[in-house]
Amino acid sequence: MQVNIPRRAFLVGSAAFAAWPRGLFADAPASIATAWENQDGTATDSVMVRRVHLDLAGRIPTKDEAQAYVSSAAADKLPRLVDRLLGSPEFADYWAMRFCDILRVKSEFPINLWPNAVYVYHARIRKFVEENEPWDEFGRELLTSQGSDFRDAEVNFFRATDKRTPEGWAEAVAQTFLGIPPAGLPPERRAAMAKRLESLRIKNTREWKEEIVFAEGSDSRAELCDEVFGECRAEVEAAFRTLVRRWIFGPDANAGAKGARMGLKDVLREIVLSGEYARGSVTGGFPARRLDAEVLDDVICTLSDAKRDYQSPAPEPFTFLPKERHTVCIEDGSISNGFLTLFGRPARDTGLQGERSSDVTAKQRLYLFNSGRLHGFLGRVVLPGGWKDNPLSRLPLPKRIDDIYWRVLSREPTADERKHVMGLWNRRGGGKKGSKAKPYDLLRDLVWCLFNTKEFLFRI
């Protein structure tokens, strides 16, 4: 029987795909079962456990976490995992980082929040994430705040812009809460909002970089909040959902279906448990995203038990961050290094979501191919904790290959993959009398390969 249906109609998730009699033509649709995708075009468990960890906690699962999830037969294992991650401190760290991007949390030029204010503002933003405060209520607190930037964290909303004028603040409000970038803000709307912010002032104190935000004369910011979060509530809600969905589904995502609440955890829970999120990334259309610079740094450092080395040049004398501290937790956008810049960490100058780059460039791949720093880490992924008395070194080679796959890619290798790695071992004369081939070298080269796969570099 010849059925002429355009191939596109088989896109997984499409009505045509759902209606297609699977039993009769099991090999007709594009999808075949792989390590990444089930026959029906949904993501496999090992992809899901990695995806959810990356999206909610900004890290990959440990070997134990990945194995426990994949081997569990519980019907509610996904919702349980999601709830556990949403309640974890890592969730608050990771999503605070994203909100600090759009709220421009950095010490230096062109924002100039300076360190004390950066730390209190970051802590406040992290609290919003951790305690699932509704976005509009948090917004109201920011917009009606007054006091010292050291003690009243919310006032930093008005400091975190290089245009500290009523028009500049109006642009910040429109961009943050209505999702309208300055270029798209109609002049009359900007003017109306600016009028409500006219009495706002910022003054210095005798303390270094302490500033007081206050209203001089009649303060009409409460009215502004009623307009933004009351009259324009639907707009705010759509902008918030769009923001969150773009972080998950990429820059083309829309606001999706209307939800009841504006808590970050509620919106994320709904997204992560949706059918849209469960799609595979091979034929299923789930959009892959290159790992964030900070997350990639943390993944590599965690796998290799490496120390980080971040410092702040302001104020003098320099501040050195604890070397164990995760990169995702860096409060200050002004603290950076060449790696983070290379992998597209946003400068936090504009607060636009697109400031963070997830492109893949030749320079990044050169780094992953050749970096001396990374080279030093590879062996430590092979034998975490060092050479001495490491039980891993007593395992047979195929078991060690499996172990590395679980730790680096959160899954076991396929039969073919095992065969390819062992093939190289045999070509090097491994295990033969008089051969100089060492399992350690092979496994180091394997880690190098895995670090250079798309599966590693992308959240798929």
Next chain:
Amino acid sequence: MKAAKSVVEIWQWGGPSQLETFDPKPNASRDYNGGLKSIPTNVPGMEIHEWWPELAKCANLYSVIRTMTHTQFGHESAAYLMQTGRLPGGGEVCPAIGAVVSLAKKKGYSGDLPPFVILTRAKGRFSEVGFLGDEAAPLVTGGRPNSARFAVDGIVPPEGITPAISQERFDLLAQLDGWRPKGGGNAARAEEFDKAGVEARRISEGDAAKVFDLSLESAELRDRYGRTEIGQSLLAARRLVEYGVPYVTVNVSGWDSHKRHFETMKRRSNETDKAVAAFLTDLSERKLLDSTVVWMSGEFGRTPKVGWEAPWNGGRGHYARCFSALVAGGGFKGGCVVGESDDTASKPVSRPVAPQDFLGSIYELCGVDPDGPLPNAKGKKMTVLPPQSEAGRLREIYAEKA
């Protein structure tokens, strides 16, 4: 006038003292000159500070400006001004001269290395690229040019990874990189990844890595530059110029001598003097100086009056009202002094030179119109430098009339 092909910027992060470089004041009191002297150069009438004897021997190759002046006394804003020609603010983060020149010259350049290379660390406190984004991003080498092997992260494979091992790795990678999305955005992303990989491999296996192999230079020449970070960085810079890289920045930190200024400054001057003199001489001997602009400056100078008391113990603070810069090659004449400062190098007496005048001259000699458009994503109408008077540009020391 033929445009310069390359620019080498020697950036003295922190702000070096004008008095202990190119504007010595031997007749001022010890509170200003620390009791130190000037020395004659091979150009009659031109004197520089006694800590720069090597540069004194080749003053015919460069000119000094003694009347650089602006109003920013903080590192970040002063560096921003000296690099972009603009004051901070206004909702834009403007690109530094390195990013603008390299982007403008990208078309005529076909090397595998990016057209903008920074040795060895980025400036850090502001982004050189500004709003130009990734397209203008420099290669920041990292590594230590003065070690046995200048391991430029990413370009030069790590020690012990032979071509044979590298080949085995790439073969295995081809077998293991199995996630191949079908159609849609993911296929495009995968293709971008693969293309970047092919490009990266071509670069790392091509001639580019050899540019950083300083062992290809004679030991005698390496000694002439000095076996120091700055010396070997400048040697690498010369090799980059030969390779054709349009803009090379050498960031030299350690000039922010608030405390114990004279000890720091002497050490810094010593190695920098040797390195820069060897670099200019080498470029000149290889007939590269005429096509290469070299400039050296910090974001500002230092307070003319020495703070002898604790906690400074002989220190100098930030000072932007009057400081010095060096320019050479690429259409600049050598052996000239621009501007004159007062008795204590505190303010310009004649011919003040603003950062815009200074940058405008370099742009002009590179064939980049300072009044030409500056591309930006917002589609805003911007020029390379803010509108200014051409009269300020250093045309009196151009080798030919612009």
